[in-house]
Amino acid sequence: MKGILTLLFCLLLTSLSAQEDFLAKQYFNDGEFEKAVVFYEKLVSENPRRTDFVEYLVRCYQQLEAYDKAIAMLQEMVDSGIANPTLYVDLGYTYRLSGQGEAAAPWYQRALEAIESNPNMGYGVGFKFQRYTLLEYALKAYRRAMALNPDLDFNFQIARIYGEQGRVDQMFEAYMALLVKRPATKPNVLRVFESFVEPDAENENNRLLKRVLLTQAQQNPDPLWNELLSWLFVQEGQFGAALNQEKAIYRRAEAAGLDRIFDLGRLADAGGEAEAANEAFEFVAKESGDPSQQLNARLFLIEIAFREGNYDREDALKAYEKLQEEFGYSPGTLQLQVAYAKFLTFEMEQAGKGVRLLKRGLDLPLSAYGEGYLKTHLADLLVYDRKFNEALILYSQVQKRLKNDVMGQEARFKVAQTSFYKGDFDWALTQLKVLRNSTSQLIANDAMQLSLIISDNSLEDSTQTALRKFARADLLIFQQKKTQAREILEEILSQHKGEAIEDEALLRHGMLLAEAGDYSGALLSYRKIIEFYSGGILADDAYFKSAQLYDNYLGEPEKAMENYREIIYRFQDSYYFPEARRRFRILRGDNLN
Template sequence: MRHLLIILTFCSCGLLFSQSEQLANDYFKRGEFEKALLSYEKLNAKKKSSKYIYKIVATLQQLERYEEARDMILQRMKEINYPALLVELGYNYQLMDSTDLADKYYKEAILKVEEKPSYTYGIAKKFEDHSLLEQALQAYKKGMETNPDFNFNMQMARIYGEQGNIELLFSNYIDYIEIKPNFLSNAKRAFSDFVSENKDNENNLILRKLLLKKLQSSPEPYWYDMLSWLYIQQKEYNKAFTQEKALYRRNQESLSRILDLALATVKEKENEVANSIFQFILDNSQDIETRLTAHQYMLDIEIEKANKEQLDAIDDKFNQLFDQYGKYEQTIALQIAYGNFIAFHKHQPKDASDFLKKSLELQLSVFQEAKVKLKLGDILVFQERFNEALIYYTQIQANLKNSTISQEARFKVAKTSYYKGDFQWAESQLKILKASTSQLIANDALDLKLLISDNKDEDSLQTSLKLYSKADLMSFQNKNEEAIALLDKILTEHKGETIEDQALFMQAKLFEKTNQISKAVDNYEYIITNYRDEILADDAHYYLAELYQTKLDQPEKAKELYEKIIFNHEDSIYFIEARKRFRRLRGDAIN
């Protein structure tokens, strides 16, 4: 019991001491320096340490009591042999405008590095603490000259970055990577602050020159890796692919890096490069799963740009793959993709349903089965066989409770009920999904719930909302022109109602989909002008900016719109991306 009491007393004292230190630090941060000084002096009296002495000195300097600070430093120098105190003494003289004395002690500190290189970091760090960057560099360089086993390239690179000397920043990090290749990922993070998408940016050119020089003198894998990373930042995916191929030929154990690059090009809609990379994967991989992934992405790219005459050829390619790999559990993702293709592109939903029902007869895992049922439900919604679709979605919820795919199925239940015009039931499901673990599902659920709640009470028959949900269904069915016409009816017959901005926005997205860009611009501009305080204002700004940037080649107009999101819509989900794009258009380096 006595031992326990001692331990509790010790812990209690430690906690009080920690709280006292935090209080002193808070006083200092708030500029209450007299209170901070008193607190630090009490702490130092209880437990004398360099930490508190430095705090007392810093506080005295803030109070311009430089002589007292000097005396305290000199007293500490008598007590311990710590050359970093020379820097502190010099800095105190600098604050007293005694620059000659300050320089004297700075030089003396750097000479100590020469006497004993192990002092390097402590002295250089103290210079850095006082923003004496040139002196810090001198100390680090002197330490490395005196003891070649020391490496302070990383610390020096950081200082060069603060000074704006980007070439030396890059070269010091590169020298550090050469000694410690595991630092490569950290270097990429550091470099991302200084390079941009613009390949002609001066910093990009400097880094490229340094890396090519390293490759010529020492063709190590990490230089190919870093150069590939730079080309990806510049969106020069073909050049990145060249580096990745060189890396792969040196070590043919895995194609995962090349597959990651392929997926990045797909995301960026660089379809020609993506096809080249996927073909390389097919030529070099024996792994069935990897090969199937490559085949499926290549088919997706082909489907996206295909006209009606090309659909039969794509159908043949799917069936050739099934002949080659079979229709069993391992090809289930390809089977789902084929069902989607038949239903939504060839408009043969019955054939698609029949095909996927056969897939359900395989020995599938519960997750594979859920994915097939999810697609079957979508195809039934496409056919407006809503009740049958709801059965499949509900089965997924029952079999995989609380999973992401179960939440997705619940959202599809809500969406299907909304298509049917059963807005009350849809809303009840959407309320649950607002707390979904998937942010994407939660956002979609919130958007649909707001649409319903804002418009369901406009009239007792809910006429405009029913027309809108019908247009939404037509969009899902790829009946784009019919959906546009139905939205025109809403905009004519229900003008001024709360649904007007939603109808304008959906129609704008359909105009984009059907390449009627000028009409999409008109709709977005109408929303911005007439609904500037409504929920879709930031969406309209963002998508209009995207059109000006990517379709209309008017970057200045895009920049203005991104800037408006930054200053007028700080809570927008587009805020981060808008800020990134604005800075990119302005020519900044993007992290």
């Protein structure tokens, strides 16, 4: 019985201590240091070896400017021999805060000396110096610990300090040392590099990193340095130079596959660098022993050749037919069937042939995803051919079979979009309400935007005349009949001035003009949104798209900055805010480090 009572008493004390710890931290985090200090004084008196309690109490004293109390307590702990060496740093810094700066240095030195007998203290001491922004002392702590025990690695901490000090070249070198010891940290290191390099290859930080990497490659040849150089060239948009690095990796590293070169080709293609993309895909097509990868590369080559004018429609058609003969008709060539069918439909305007081609594929033994992929694209072709009901059946089948997958959610959005095209706005809204909580942010955003278009324009016009015209224009855009779409949008702008649909029509109209290279016309459409709908939900779109035209196509950085500035100061919740702020700062010449 006595033992049980003792146990219960101990548990009660533990519970009370935990509760006091919780309350103390709560008061500290809320900035109520007078209340926090009462609890921490009690906790430290009961647990003098708990360094965390001591540190919090010191911080409370510092905030309350009770420096004498902090010094007395820390000195007592040092004299009793129970002080962790990190408390030497606290003591020195408290002396400095109290105006006794000359008394600080000996305690900092004593903390460093503690590392001599126990290098493992290097992290704790270095971190404490960092907390007080005593960065040179922190560097000494980390370096000394590593010198005494080569198994320790504080290069990450050292690199961060160099970054804070603006010693960018030394920061890069420290990260290189980290990567040599721990290559698995590469993703984290690249995330840091992203905030230091710019698209401009002549940027000083870019040049520093390139120099450090080239030095490493000469001193210690390793595919890692080629990977990092490739990454840097991609940031600069130099895809050809990146490709040279990737080829070097492929030839030198036994385990290297062609996935990196294929992915680089896709990046170059998306970045408008057709020549580099073409070279990458040609390399993959020639070197790959994987039929699927080889097929994907050759499909990209056809697409690029057609888009760049190296193939006319007949050339591209023959190329697709050749691939069909070579690779056959199987579950492993669905990507070929879809690409061929889409070309027949959208470029040759032979939707019937495209539909028949994909319907034939449904007889193949397909997985759930393979079937969903094929049915979704088949439904797209049926929408092009205005066979809406048949398309809706296919989308609904995909949605039901893959309801918990992004493909299923995308199919549901296409149900809503197709219903919108055919004028069934109520059913479209029903589907869109479900999609607002989609796990895909892109689908959720698209669903919200389409939902607002329908609801805003149904309240004002019960006949939904303008909305039906807008839906028809959207369908024509999907069908890639953009001249006809522009004509309908211009009809809306002429016949429905001042109606809720006007800002949406102006935005679509501006986007089509920009795509056609009529930048002044696009800017005029965006300017009308800004002037007449400045409080509407599309104002930030108009400012951002205007800024992008001035920034990327018209070479007028001052006007680009004006538009980015509007987003920064008026639309902090906008999807475009982070990019607008980044571009504004770059154009202003800020150092983003």
